[in-house]
Amino acid sequence: MTTGGFSLGQPTPSVKATTIIAIAFEGGVVIGSDSRVSAGASVVNRVMNKLSPLHDKIYCALSGSAADAQTMAEIVNYQLDVHSIEVGEDPLVRSAATLVKNISYKYKEELSAHLIVAGWDRRAGGQVYVTLDGLLARQPFAIGGSGSSYIYGFVDAEYRQGMTKKDCQEFVVNALALAMNRDGSSGGVAYFVTIDKDGTDEKCILGNKLPTFFDE
């Protein structure tokens, strides 16, 4: 007797099909994402918040395998809590990014997730770090996820040094809207979080309130 020719495995939920972005300004950062989680052709969550807090003023944006990314964020959250108790003050953004990088690098073969880490600390102000594949690099802004391919040109053209907080929020929302329009795997609502010395401000923009462009 022969067995059937197909496997019954379900595609696993992933946020690889996603758009995430983070940008630093003088005094803080803005970090944003879309809200779609897909498993193959099906959208399993259309309102997921991919911006995960690692500490009061440090957030990360998740992309890649949903389970891997969430687990990494939870582990680093725990490690940062322990670290901040040990040093007796708020952790540095670079420390958070280093913890994420350590996990990404050590379990490179097993994990498939990319986290962008962004936040504010007293020593270096607003910072954005990328941790793709286990490297650690600080950048003025960063984009990730499948939807990011479509907005490389836009962010290269629009980014300038010395942008204000409001400019950065507009930049993030416009970039997310453009990517969500073109990437079949990004969509839903746009979440963004603004972090500065005064605190953390979480906002959500519904699909129909996103900026529109010439063909809409």
Place this chain on the structure above:
Amino acid sequence: MDRPPNPQNTGVSTGTTILAVKFNGGVIIGSDSRASIGGSYVSNKMINKLIQVHDKIFCCIAGSLADAQAVTKMAKFQLSFHSIQMEAPPLVKAAASVLKELCYNNREELQAGFITAGWDRKRGPQVYTVSMGGMLISQPFTIGGSGSTFIYGYADAKFKPDMSREECLQFTTNALTLAIGRDNVSGGVVHMVVITEDGVEHVVVPGDKLPKFHDE
């Protein structure tokens, strides 16, 4: 930053960036000038991908160069014969249709898509896309080639209908420059052809005169 889409997965596309944009009174069709083999060897730094199929009708190719040359050669012949029969210059739509017939009827063997742009007395400036399978549609502007994925966001954000000639030249140059900046198989100079009722003008912007963006 996440890895850009793997060219193997997105089908055979010439390492290239091409676009055509309608403005008030004409069209601009533009491309980069790099021909590469497999993305690791630049076989030609200054290839002209804008092919004149009739006095005021140009097309540029995405896909296999060999297929493209064979198809455009046939199309040129058919169009010149057609314009002799009609005793008038061919319509842009006629040129696009000729390409479409060839692409659709031979869709199993061919791997080439086309952008056709030009000016005719009946409908003025027009831009048509003939996709790889043989679909023909008219659009206000269109982008193609491997480098085009990076500028979808920029083009959506910055295109305005009824731009002036100068604005359109700036838009096209910026879009091609941004794509060249991110796509390793697009490069060289920016070739543009401006087609209006008055005639055809070829504009070349060498690499060192291209606009610079924030990280350069």
